[in-house]
Amino acid sequence: MKAAIINEFGGTEVLKIQEVERPVPAADEILVKCYASGVNPVDWVIRNGGNDFLRPILKLPLILGWDAAGIVEEVGSDVTDFKKGDEVFGVPNFPGNGSYAEYFSAKANQFALKPKSISFNEAAGVPLAGLVAWAGNFQLGQLQAGQQILIHGASGGVGSLAVQFAKAKGAYVIATASAGNLEFLKQIGADEVIDYRNQRFEELLQNIDVVFDASPLRDENERLKCISVLKEGGIYVSVNVDFPFSDEIKEALAKKKAKGELVGASGSYVSAEYLKEMAQLIDESKVKVVVSKVYSLEQVAEAHKESETWHVRGKLVLEVRKAN
Incomplete structure (x- = not known):
């Protein structure tokens, strides 16, 4: 599968599009066919080598991206909340390999069914x-x-x-x-x-x-x-x-x-229950997802440069593949 990966820390030049092995989901994980990934400041902070909080837990090579929407391709043996074909959104395992990729695996309890009323690109701008x-x-x-x-x-x-x-x-x-x-x-x-x-x-x-x-x-x-x-x-x-x-x-x-x-000092805020509540508010038209720009996976460096300006209204999104 295709992924945007870093093999070293540094500027946008370290982002490489490479062919890598498709992950295999663990018992408590889902394998997701990724349609879109949100771009967040934490992505380029990690690309640059992280901060005091993150540095000790980072391992290379690394696929960035912890904000995603896609379709469940496979479920682990212990997963009961999802089935193949479900449209989902959530947070891939942080700080492991993420969603700048055609497929990713993630803990099932960090995902929920995608809001029905919005696109994959919009949904990928919500979770993190x-x-x-x-x-x-x-x-x-x-x-x-x-x-x-x-x-x-x-x-x-x-x-x-x-x-x-x-x-x-x-x-x-x-x-x-x-x-x-x-x-x-x-x-x-x-x-x-x-x-x-x-x-x-x-x-x-x-x-x-x-x-x-x-x-x-x-x-x-x-x-x-x-x-x-x-x-x-x-x-x-x-x-x-x-x-x-x-x-x-x-x-x-x-x-x-x-x-x-x-907020963010622990992972306790990554909750499928919160994601479900958000999805309901979005489908009730009480919350609008604001995506300021959509980039292709190959344009990941441009997306990072835009994010690093700190002047983004709403969210930036990588479209990993086109929805039908």
Whole structure:
């Protein structure tokens, strides 16, 4: 089978299209005929050699891609939830071989039936970003209907889904982005929008229940501003797991009797149940999947370069094969 593989760490030049052996699913796995793979920042972080959090667990050669949609080709002997021919979406085994390939194997409990109302390309843009957004909002953020949530980096892959999930569950959503994305955020359900370049959210807001920081910015002062707008007992969630909380951040949280969480620090948020809930919201037209650009597998280097700009609205997707 054809796959985009790295045999060494480095820039986009290390991405090679090669013929490799088709994987064989273990007893608890499914073999998926891949139609599309989402492209996420973690893909190129790993291509570059990872960070302190990832480096010790990476092995070469490696097929990147941990965001996928396709059709079940084969099921392991212990798998009862799927059968050959099922259309599925989910997260391949991280950080093992992923979905930049014509076939991949993955734990069955990290997949769910694909939303019926969207394409494979759209479905591949949901799982990883969606699970981080879901965990940030609900598992860690403990967001409830009627509460206020501030979402930073709201126009990106994680942020745009976090906005819609929060709104679908009855929260009041305040979202930050650059001026060019504010109208987009209103269209996907944000109740208030803030231009982070020209407005100071820390002067405009107070008593926020949850702050979900989906921005890639690793800045101590920005974190302190986020904590300053929390209500007493509020929750601050960041996606930047490689940027741990400093003593100053911990003190600021303690003064507010607030909780600080890093989403992605463990794999507990990779849940088929969450994926099923997302699929239902998508099929009920409560959540829209925003794919900004689709690339072929052979264009993987271009997709990485686009992702590395940090200025992607929604998701980038690799179309591994055309749907009929």
